Amino acid sequence: MLLPTFEFHEPLSIKDALKLKKSLGEDAKLLAGGTDLLVHLKKKLITTNNLISLSGIKALSLITKEKNAVIIGSCTTMTQLSSTPIIQKNFPALKAGCDNLGTHLIRNRATIGGNACNASPAGDTLPALLIYDALALLETSDKKREIPMADFFTGPGKSCIQPDEILTGFRLPIPGKNSGAHYIQLGKRKSSEINLVNVAAFLKYDPDTKKIIDARIALGSVAATPIRSPKAESTLMGQTPEEACFFAAGEMARREDCHPIDDFRGSARYRQAMVGVLTKRTLTRAYELARSACI
């Protein structure tokens, strides 16, 4: 298979990249890990005359700690994230997402920014970004803005990134004590899967009252974008964390919060049923992690 012909640009700074993006116009595509983009180009699903590689911009591949947050550069790879202690410690659901994406070969190239920009409803890191209340960091040549991930996706393959903007990274607030999070996905086989359903959940509880004080659930592959599950979340608030309420939250997510479609990978009916099961299981595990972190 041949790639179409294009010009290759390799800016060394975000500033230069933004300049190029502006001058080359909408047709220019940003190249990060390339694990999706190059496949789409080979299969002629997209075309471009200009590829702007971001690999030369060191700042985009950094993971840095701020006071109460971690900044993840958009060109950080899955492998890099998964093996970084600060991610392992504070964002286990994100690590689980990274570990599940593609294969070990893909994970060595695929980036978190690429996963977000690709905006697949089934994207493996996206539910975790949603439940950690991540902010997408966007930059144009003259301004920066931060968008909650809950507002980032606008449709399958679509996001709110403007043509002159670059996604430079994500800000993830470090979850407080007494919290835990987890991510589960379901596919036909156990590796290299395009998820049938994927769910991430975050729970925080009050160690004194033993009640849930914060709950976030994100569902993948069951709507046009990865989504939060607000009704299921609200059923959890103030509840005692135990199987019955996790089951009830799963049922609510299944009935009220998801809108799957049929495709050749699976039926809407099945995906919907699995939202219930996976939500319950993810919550159960998130709570176990919250509790064990507390002990």
Next chain:
Amino acid sequence: MKKIIRLTINNQSHEIAVEPNLTLADMLRYQLALTGTKKGCDTGDCGACTVIMDGNAVNSCLVLAVQANGSVIETIEGLTTAEGLAPLQEAFVEKGAIQCGFCSPGMILSAKNLLDKNPNPSEQEIREGISGNLCRCTGYQKIFEAIESQSS
């Protein structure tokens, strides 16, 4: 327009003019005749084109040659030493881990990369460490055995 790239392949430095749309796999195979790197899908699904790039195993069909500028690449041809097959290659021969052999170069490089990073992998880590390298012949069993035999 062609670009000049400089990179190290199997401990040898190269300066090569490449078209921007040439993949690393095609450059290795068709420009440098390093045909040990195989192509089984060209879309990053099979792992036959695995090479080690700056210490990480990657699908060379999903890396542009221009992206490899400045990097250090190991291909299957680089494993063999003056003494002959590397111990990992010997283990693949010894355990019967090779049948048609088309996935073997990529498989061996993934295994090498795994053992370089984690000299004593668990069974699950071995499975994960070659999960991107599809083999249709062996059922992977003898491949596990070969990799296990090389863990310290």
Next chain:
Amino acid sequence: MNKFDVISTRAHRIDTPDKATGQAMFTDDLCRPGQLYGVLLQSPHPHARILSIDTSKAVNLPGVKSVITHEQAGYIKYGVSPARYDETVFAIDKVRYVGDEIAAVAAVSLDIALKALSLIKVKYELLPAVFTVEDATKKGAPQLHENSPGNLCAEVHQEFGDVAAALKTCDIIKTSTMKNKRQDGAFIEMQGCLAEFDNRGLLTLVSSTQVPHYVQRTVAMVLGMDVGKVRVKKPYVGAGFGIKAAACPMELACCILARETKKPVKMNFTREQVFMYSRARHQFTHTITTGAKKDGTLMAIKHECCLDGGAYTSFGIATVYYTGSLLGGPYKIANMSYDGKRVYNNKPACGAQRGHGAVIARALFEQQMDMIAEEIGMDPMELRIKNMMDTGDTTCNDLNMSSFGMSECIEAVRIGSNWDKKKGNMPRGKGIGMACGFFVSGAGYPIYRSDTYHGTVIIKLTEDGGTALVYTASAEIGQGSDTAFAMIAAEALGIPLDNVRLASGDTDMGVDLGAYSSRQTLMTGHAVKQAADHAKTQVLEVLAEQLLVPLEKLDIKKGFIEFAGDTPDFSALRTRYIKEHRGWIDNPDSKKLTFKEASRIAFLEKGSIVGTGKYKPHNLGGKFKGAAVGTSPAYGCSAQVAEVTVDMETGQVTIDNITDAHDCGKAINLTAVEGQMEGSVSMGIGEAMHEEVIFNDKGQVLNNDLAEYKIVTSVDMPRVKTIVVESCEPNGPYGAKEVGEGAIMPTIPAILNAVYNATGVRINELPLTPERVFFAIQDYKAKMAK
């Protein structure tokens, strides 16, 4: 103790050091000076009349050297079986599936060739298309082929014994239906080829094929050339599993482009084209009724099957016969009927794949065995052993089990899996199941009816003595045949494996039908052994003459000459050898005369020592129509136990363990036998669990890559306990027979029986995706609740 010196060991394969280092050359690794790049124009429509093809713009594109359509390729029909040649290289009047070949281009670069393709203008008149057996067989359905009314490609009606009468005597009758999904071979090396004419008109085609011989004949026939002017060579091949077992349109187009341009032309399929070409396992829909007495005695099988064939016949006739014939064993059944049909439709043609024709029939029947066992309260293994054929028995359809370690296989997996302890004692959600199966060791006839030898082999001893060169046209495609034949040659000659070199896969080396129907070990193996014996005898005859020792007192073992009784004085021979060898420092000083000395002396006396061997099967049974499909010189058999965990909430099935025993006769190379068994299991698991080619309503494959067509990965594959059971096959070289295909037979039903054991639910459609299993459990729960 091993009475053999070379075979029956774990010798390292002779091809794998080169494969481990990347030195082994596959088709696309080769290139020729000045080679052109060829590409195919394929139909975007599932069914359309071709009104016109305009190649003028493509021809005029700079860099394009040739554009060919049916005008250059001609009208000669070809296919797999001469009775059903229904393909032409390029579509003439109409296209019948998305991917049907229309034209080809050769250009100086792939880029230009692809550009030229886009400049070819084809005008189509779209025709209504049919994609299922049901739609294709409806009254008034669009017809694919003029001479096949009702889109019926082939049908078979057989009855052995009296099924209706036998069923009347049965206490238990089980009827059930099952269907699988169309498979893809998913070998990792995509098909490729390189064709070149020399200046005397010899065509050499290098191709990624399992069958150089058949490709040679087809190329010669279609190009109108003498077979002697066509040479087909296969370098290393990245597996085939049946799909590469016939000439493909790309190979033919490549040869025509080479003829038109007088340049070497290289062509490759993309992965998408591998799916478009297809030719893998059919989708089968079986209904089987099995009758038994209440003591478990099997009485009759009534079998109906419909094959979703695709646009052309390919292997289809053989497939539809195999589907029926291989239910004849391994159990004693006196009454069996079979009604099979294969239907054309506007999808790519299906063909042969590992376990040709028989896998899904076996998958359904072995479940019925379990149903019967459950109903009469008998252990499934006991029921199978009770009905098992004995060595030497012949099935009602004339398959003779000349060696038969089936019961030993069952016993091996019973112990190996700890069956007695586990069966009936697994918690809900966990299950154990078993099944049996068997397969041919080659077919009785070539695909074209002929009295030809199925394999010829030449062994030449090097003139300096010491090394044997084996020349065979057989096809090493990954299964290990080169090593098996080198080992057989070494064993028969009495020399170490290191002293044997082997060249294969080249039609110039003789006749060999190639790698399909698990034929090579037995058939080519025979020819190798015969050629080795022939060469050896010639050496020993010279020795007998020179040393005045009776021939029957001479033998060769481990590279040395053995004398029965006293060793004669051979110093004169040694002196002569050493004189020949003046200046060298490795002169023999062993107490025994070496093979090297002996074969050098033999050369000095007689010239080149060349041994020849040949094989064709003896007259196999069966006078009825279709008897040639299923009858074989020998049958390999196997039993497997699968253990599974079913997630009752999601329907996800995890295969925890497989225990696999296979009777391969004498194992030539134990490691290679295990490798075939493990590979078969992984392919069976893929088909059982997640492999299916999915089409949209326009006849296009939706999952035409290895991300969405899901073969087993390293993470899905369970550990397999592999047990080699050896019998002695009287019709096999050193008692050897097949392993490459029989070993897939029990995998799917063993898994299905285990899933039933875990869930109480029988699932009659593959693959066992989480969704299918989940809803089957839900439906079952709902039924139980009523």
